[in-house]
Amino acid sequence: MQWITDIEAGKQLCLHCRKLHPLSVHRCDRCGSEVHQRIPHSIAITWSLAIAAIIFLIPANLLPMMVVKSIAGEDAGTIMDGVIYFLEHGEAGIGIVIFAASIFVPFFKLTVLLYLLLNIHLNRSHRAKFGLKLYRIIHFIGKWSMLDIFVVALMVGLVQFKNLATIVTGPAAIAFMLAVVMTMFATEHFDPRLLFDTELKKRKHKNESNEGNTHV
């Protein structure tokens, strides 16, 4: 079935209140937000935020997330150390939760974002629906990578026993949080409609070349 998209119909959708406007409108008369046919500079912003997030993930995984100071000495653990600790101490369930939320999800999200961007650059229109499914998944799980930040905050807040044991926030926390926030902004700035526009581009291209042939 042939679908008519907003580009072909010469319309644009207000992303906040879902009102359909003609192209001449720049500000939605219903909710007052700016209206664009596609999110402006979507691809460039998504690229730059994704790259920044990848860079921040390196210190986030190498530096200690929190430092436990006790009579036995100082113990600084990275995210992976925490996962290994739980796997070794028979708490496999919680180890897997932390692994999923703090290591798997951030990498998965960035991989998907890069895959979607490449699909747009390579005009792979037949992958549009699959890409949209992936986009929905990363949009849904986006906030769950913040889990480790909250866990660190709670541990720091609770374990304050002067000389006996204290937990201090580690430098990886800030890098990790920046990576998470940037990935979330990148996902927000990515316009999934661009995945489907590739099909339109192809069709237009085909029509043009057909017309060219008939003239010759």
Added chain:
Amino acid sequence: MIVKETACKECGVIVNIPKKINFSQYRCPRCNALLYRRGQPFSYIITMAVTALLLFVPLTFLPILDLDIMGLQSSSTLFEALWMVYKDGFYFIAFVAMMTGLLIPVIMLILLLFILVPLKHGYRPEKVSLYYRLYEKMSDWGMAEVYLISIIVSMVKLHGMGTLHIGLGFYMFIFFFITFYITTVWFNPDDIWLDDAVDN
């Protein structure tokens, strides 16, 4: 049949939603994105939002966890935990965690009341579009449920260190999240733009 013309926000296809809808939701025929979900009456949403806000009040002073190590006691509320991060010098983390985990859900509820209470009483608030725009922007950044699960994770992490008691604040937080979630699900933004919204 009166038809409302709109476009799918995820794949850009033009769709016509029947205006007198007697089904609870409408999905995009091409990509299956949720385009319309029937909302509940404003009075239900207002009640639920007020309940959620009332449940939030005790969260500011009730401890969520008590930790007991060799006779030494330590307890923490949701806010105190983030305050310690602030005192460690990680201002940005404390700020973002405080906003996403606690304040954004509360601000969303307050904005919803600002929109719905006047509509319920028969007039459209002047700044309804501003309130709604803020509400919409924040909706992706409310992370109360992530904070909730993180409490459970830290319980498991801490139980080897000493005796752990779950405080009343934890249960309050669960109820707060449930009522907050129900409020947002019941609210259908389309309803505030209807001409007869003021009588709803």
